[in-house]
Amino acid sequence: MKTKYMIRQLVEKALNIQTLTPEIENEINFELTHQGCISDADYEALELLMAEMDAGRIKLVPSL
Numbered sequence: 001m002k003t004k005y006m007i008r009q010l011v012e013k014a015l016n017i018q019t020l021t022p023e024i025e026n027e028i029n030f031e032l033t034h035q036g037c038i039s040d041a042d043y044e045a046l047e048l049l050m051a052e053m054d055a056g057r058i059k060l061v062p063s064l
Contacts, residue, residue: 006031007042011049022063
C-alpha cells in the first residue's frame with residue numbers, strides 16, 4: 001500500500017470511519033518517520049484530521 005501520499009490515504013481512512021484507531025495512528029507515525037519529510041498534500045490532510053478531531057467529529061480510540 002505504499003504510495004506517494006500514504007499519509008493522506010491513512011487520514012482519508014480515519015475520516016471515512018470517523019475514528020482514529022491506534023493502527024492508523026501508528027501507520028501515520030511510521031510514515032512520518034520513514035519519509036523524513038512530508039508532502040503538501042499529506043500536511044494538509046493531517047491539518048484536516050486535527051481540525052476534525054478538535055471539532056469532535058473524529059473519535060480517538062485508545063490502545064488496549
